[in-house]
Amino acid sequence: MSELPGDLVYTKEHEWLRQEEDGSVTIGVTDHAQAALGDLVYVELPEVDQDVERGGEMAVVESVKAASDVYAPIGGTVIQVNEDLADDPEKINADPYGDGWIVRLQPSGDAGDTMDPDAYQAFLDQLDE
Amino acid sequence: MGSQTPLYACHVEAGARIVDFGGWDMPLHYGSQLEEHHAVRKHAGAFDVSHMTVVDLSGAGATEFLRHLLANDVARLKEQGKALYSCMLNSAGGVIDDLITYYLAPDRYRAIVNAATREKDLAWINEQAAMYSVEVAERPELAMIAVQGPEARSLAAPLIGDQWREAALALQPFYALEAGDLFIARTGYTGEDGWEIVLPAAQAPGFWRQCLDAGIRPCGLGARDTLRLEAGMNLYGADMDETISPLEAGLGWTIAWEPKGRDFIGRGPLTEMRSNPGQRKFAGLLLEGKGVLRNHQRVVVDGNDDGEITSGGFSPTMERSIAMARIPAGDYETAQVEVRNRLLDVRVVGMPFVRNGKIRIDL
CATH class of the missing domain: 2.40.30.110 (Aminomethyltransferase beta-barrel domains)
Structure with missing residues (x-):
């Protein structure tokens, strides 16, 4: 099991959020999520400037196995999407916390329940039981 | 926890992601399904297919029985070792299962049926067999390993005993050979060349490790599914089931309509559907x-x-x-x-x- 980056917060839907210095939030899926999905083959991204609601569908990641919705863990406006994923969706498998980021939002409210790395690790451990 | 094949420990040791498949704990992949897929298309892969059900049929009435049981006609099998793909239909013409039947010797056949359909298949076969002079014997003590890919046969050949190797390499597509403890068939579910090898469970882990040592990549059910989809091969339960006839599943070619007098199960309804x-x-x-x-x-x-x-x-x-x-x-x-x-x-x-x-x- 890989180490969880300490500068991120996590959701029960296996997404991560990074608070950027300019006030925006970068979002991706966790290593646990990419491993469960298997090799990714397609990512459907939102439009830049699109508004998303907290809990609303924000992107779709499709693996060899299944399609999985990525829900916005925080409401806001999409200011950037990771266009590299269109040609290289497997970046999410290879580097889920880095090159495999999915969107950057300018938040319009607070995130829902998020967990620090220790709490997310405890959540994962409990899933394994 | 589901049933486990004799290779289960090998899969866990190799870091496989294990999933339930028809009640069996099977490897989905060993890290990357995509890489496993490409290995089979370009080189060689090994699949544990021990969950599949091997059924031996023997007796003076075996041929007559199979000609009634199956929509394809085993009378087409003139040469020993020849294989036949067929559907086994219910009386309404729906597909109970698809299977491969190997003609081993006069009055002796081996059928390999799906894992998820094992119980209903055995019940149906035994029920139909009651009226024939045929012995139906499931062989749960056997394991099965498929080696598939352009290099699969040449890499696996050294693992075959000296006395059988030449004959195994000489097998034509869709033929099989009884080679001592091993049963070697030049069949598969990937669209590539290769063998499916049935062997005693106790020998399976050793044979599997030798395959891997020979450079054959272990592949899981994930790659097996994308390979068979590309190869246009049907999957029972997805592409057809008991409510679907072979005619609506792209399997019309597996129905032997001739000779007209052969009374196989489902023939009547199928004949009507054919003209619809x-x-x-x-x-x-x-x-x-x-x-x-x-x-x-x-x-x-x-x-x-x-x-x-x-x-x-x-x-x-x-x-x-x-x-x-x-x-x-x-x-x-x-x-x-x-x-x-x-x-x-x-x-x-x-x-x-x-x-x-x-x-x-x-x-």
């Missing part, structure tokens, strides 16, 4: 744009939405999404598939999509 011009047809679909086609998505042709994807997914070889679908009768070159409330354009194509490493569709 409204019955749906089975076709391949190629997604023109980006996205992934999935099972059960609706297929629309000329405004008629009575079509359904039975097996859809991403083709690693073509780097496009492909599917098998049951669609309304008629000649169509294009159709649309409903994906998350949007209609995406697909091309209707013949299958297979890929065979022997080559893409057979113009992209």
Whole structure:
């Protein structure tokens, strides 16, 4: 099991959020999520400037196995999407916390329940039981 | 916890992601399903298919029994070792299972049926066999390993005993050989060359490790599914089941209508369906744009939405999404598939999509 980056917060839907210095939030899926999905083959991204609601569908990641919705863990406006994923969706498998980021939002409210790395690790451990 | 094959410990040791498949704990992949897929298309892969059910049929009435039980005709098997793919139908013409039957010797056959259908298959076969002079013997003590890919036979050949190796390498496609403890068949479910090897459970882990040591990559059920989809090979339970006839599953070619006098189970209803011009047809679909086609998505042709994807997914070889679908009768070159409330354009194509490493569709 890989180490969880300490500068991120996590959701029960296996997404991560990074608070950027300019006030925006970068979002991706966790290593646990990419491993469960298997090799990714397609990512459907939102439009830049699109508004998303907290809990609303924000992107779709499709693996060899299944399609999985990525829900916005925080409401806001999409200011950037990771266009590299269109040609290289497997970046999410290879580097889920880095090159495999999915969107950057300018938040319009607070995130829902998020967990620090220790709490997310405890959540994962409990899933394994 | 489900049933485990004799290779279960090997899979866990190799870091496999284990999933339930028809009550069996089976490897989905050993890290990357895509890499496993490509290994089989370009080199060689090994699959644990020990969950499949081996049934030996013998006795003076074995041939007569199988000619009644199966929609294809075992009387076509003139040479020992020859294999026949067939559907086993219920009395309404629906598919109970698809299977391969090997003609081993006069009055002796081996059938290999699916894992998830084991119980109902055995019950049906035994029920039908009661009226024939045939002994039906399941062989749960046997394991099965498929080595598939352009290099599979040459890499696995050194693992075959000296006295059998030459004969094994001389097997033509769709022929099998009894080689001492081993049963070697030049068959598979990937669209590539290779062998399916049935062997005693106790020998399976050793044979598996030797395959891996020889450079054959372990492959899970995930790659097995994308390989068979590209190869245009049906999956029982997805592409056909007891409510679907072989005619609507692209398996009309497996029905032996001649001789007319052969009374196989399901023949009557099937004959009626055959003359029904409204019955749906089975076709391949190629997604023109980006996205992934999935099972059960609706297929629309000329405004008629009575079509359904039975097996859809991403083709690693073509780097496009492909599917098998049951669609309304008629000649169509294009159709649309409903994906998350949007209609995406697909091309209707013949299958297979890929065979022997080559893409057979113009992209």
